[in-house]
Amino acid sequence: MTQYSAFALLKNALSGHKNWREQWPDAQPKAEYDVIIVGAGGHGLGAAYYLAKEHGITNVAVIDKGWLGGGNTGRNTTIIRSNYLYDESARLYDHALDLWEDLSQDLNYNVMYSKRGVMMLAHNVHDVQSFKRHIHSNRLNGVDNRWLSPEDAKVFCPPLNISRDARYPVVGAALQMRAGTARHDAVAWGYARAAAARGVDIIQNCPVIAIRRGPDGAVQGVDTAKGFIRAKKVAVSAAGNTSVVMQSAGLRMPLESYPLQALVSEPIKPVFPCVVMSNTVHAYISQSDKGELVIGSGTDQYVSYSQRGGLPLIEHTVAAICEVFPIFSRMRMLRKWGGIVDVTPDRSPILGKMPVKGLYVNCGWGTGGFKATPGAGHLLAWTVAKDEPHPINAPFTLERFTTGRLIDEAAAAAVAH
Amino acid sequence: MLLIHCPYCDETLPEPEFTYAGEAHVARPADPMALSDEEWRDFLFVRSNPRGTHYERWRHINGCGRFFNAIRDTVTDKFAMTYRAGEPRPNLDALKEAAE
Numbered sequence: 001m002t003q004y005s006a007f008a009l010l011k012n013a014l015s016g017h018k019n020w021r022e023q024w025p026d027a028q029p030k031a032e033y034d035v036i037i038v039g040a041g042g043h044g045l046g047a048a049y050y051l052a053k054e055h056g057i058t059n060v061a062v063i064d065k066g067w068l069g070g071g072n073t074g075r076n077t078t079i080i081r082s083n084y085l086y087d088e089s090a091r092l093y094d095h096a097l098d099l100w101e102d103l104s105q106d107l108n109y110n111v112m113y114s115k116r117g118v119m120m121l122a123h124n125v126h127d128v129q130s131f132k133r134h135i136h137s138n139r140l141n142g143v144d145n146r147w148l149s150p151e152d153a154k155v156f157c158p159p160l161n162i163s164r165d166a167r168y169p170v171v172g173a174a175l176q177m178r179a180g181t182a183r184h185d186a187v188a189w190g191y192a193r194a195a196a197a198r199g200v201d202i203i204q205n206c207p208v209i210a211i212r213r214g215p216d217g218a219v220q221g222v223d224t225a226k227g228f229i230r231a232k233k234v235a236v237s238a239a240g241n242t243s244v245v246m247q248s249a250g251l252r253m254p255l256e257s258y259p260l261q262a263l264v265s266e267p268i269k270p271v272f273p274c275v276v277m278s279n280t281v282h283a284y285i286s287q288s289d290k291g292e293l294v295i296g297s298g299t300d301q302y303v304s305y306s307q308r309g310g311l312p313l314i315e316h317t318v319a320a321i322c323e324v325f326p327i328f329s330r331m332r333m334l335r336k337w338g339g340i341v342d343v344t345p346d347r348s349p350i351l352g353k354m355p356v357k358g359l360y361v362n363c364g365w366g367t368g369g370f371k372a373t374p375g376a377g378h379l380l381a382w383t384v385a386k387d388e389p390h391p392i393n394a395p396f397t398l399e400r401f402t403t404g405r406l407i408d409e410a411a412a413a414a415v416a417h
Numbered sequence: 418m419l420l421i422h423c424p425y426c427d428e429t430l431p432e433p434e435f436t437y438a439g440e441a442h443v444a445r446p447a448d449p450m451a452l453s454d455e456e457w458r459d460f461l462f463v464r465s466n467p468r469g470t471h472y473e474r475w476r477h478i479n480g481c482g483r484f485f486n487a488i489r490d491t492v493t494d495k496f497a498m499t500y501r502a503g504e505p506r507p508n509l510d511a512l513k514e515a516a517e
Contacts, residue, residue: 243466254462257491301437302419305468305491310418312433345462401462402454
């Protein structure tokens with residue numbers, strides 16, 4: 001792997017940028033691996049990277065039915081935050097935030113992590129009470145979060161409409177300064193390059209047809225479009241398609257897959273300094289470094305694998321944005337798209353061992369998986385390497401749906417997130 | 418936007434008239450006291466979530482207000498048919514053969 005640096009950039013500039021090497025080779029499957037990871041998104045590639053780097057397991061394949069980072073990793077709104085209510089969630093997402101801090105240096109790849117702050121708007125008494133409860137809970141857990149008056153919120157984000165007669169009046173906001181955005185594609189590419197440099201095979205355009213189990217029930221490997229690949233350990237990190245993949249191993253999951261949509265505007269000059277979310281009117285918005293406004297919508301109400309969603313949701317989201325930010329009411333939207341998110345009943349992920357020997361899963365991140373990318377990869381790698389969960393992901397079991405020990409972030413926020 | 422046929426109103430109407438109500442034919446346990454934790458899990462939380470034919474419930478909330486069932490392909494989002502609540506689960510393959 002060529003190390004990227006200012007010097008390398010200068011050297012390649014002098015030769016007209018004609019000598020850059022490919023970032024990772026496109027591998028073909030070997031007959032057997034120690035670990036197979038199903039799904040080459042940020043989470044799966046991250047797990048491969050940490051398996052190689054921290055656990056010395058390099059005979060690893062990451063298999064994807066499409067291209068690397070082409071699923072939800074390339075379809076999200078790139079928001080990173082960790083202001084979750086419950087202790088388990090706060091630890092999980094803050095662990096990811098810790099890894100985001102020096103991810104670019106770790107991977108030698110600029111993931112453009114920008115701590116621009118995420119501000120969540122409160123529009124009514126319920127929001128104020130709920131957010132203040134979140135803030136207190138977060139601060140007890142060492143997660144930064146603070147309360148802003150409407151005037152302070154306006155100073156932090158000048159395009160905000162805090163007029164008292166607005167349709168959705170802003171009565172305050174919760175601000176996490178350590179939160180922000182990152183370049184989503186670069187996260188997948190950076191992990192892919194760093195993992196491949198340590199010997200991981202990245203196999204694209206190779207759908208996994210089934211997980212094969214032996215007579216003793218243990219995992220033997222995966223049947224793919226490119227034939228059977230043997231492995232004693234298989235980790236599924238397949239987002240919206242998790243139910244389908246797990247079904248092939250004989251497991252029914254507590255998951256439902258919904259389309260989640262996002263859209264971007266035409267690019268404009270820098271006008272929007274932070275990320276603003278409004279759970280109540282369900283809109284969130286930031287500005288990319290390219291200048292586009294990146295707007296997140298909600299999930300469709302019905303189960304679907306279509307990777308596109310309905311227009312009524314987009315209309316609702318854009319209408320809310322125009323009320324909260326009248327400055328954007330004349331902007332044109334360039335394109336919209338959808339990703340398929342796997343949602344658990346309590347809106348917390350499932351990350352750990354399965355009741356099948358050699359099978360591990362990382363799923364159920366719902367509408368908020370991107371922010372957890374480094375943490376999910378790191379914890380999945382730990383769980384696979386040691387065959388036991390890390391203390392941080394230990395509560396996020398599949399068994400919690402049998403015991404009733406849920407981590408009910410759904411009830412905590414009263415919206416999908 | 419989905420266009421959905423309400424089997425009670427016998428009209429095909431736009432999606433905002435309806436709310437989705439989850440997987441169909443998930444029967445409430447006849448004897449709840451006899452259920453094990455695993456059976457409760459399956460009833461409450463586990464869903465088939467198929468990539469393809471899906472049996473699901475809808476409610477014509479901004480119309481007649483009634484619940485009905487539908488068969489929809491989750492890849493194309495295309496409805497095969499809708500039918501009234503309480504009717505048995507139709508055999509889609511048999512219906513297709515009959516149509517041919």
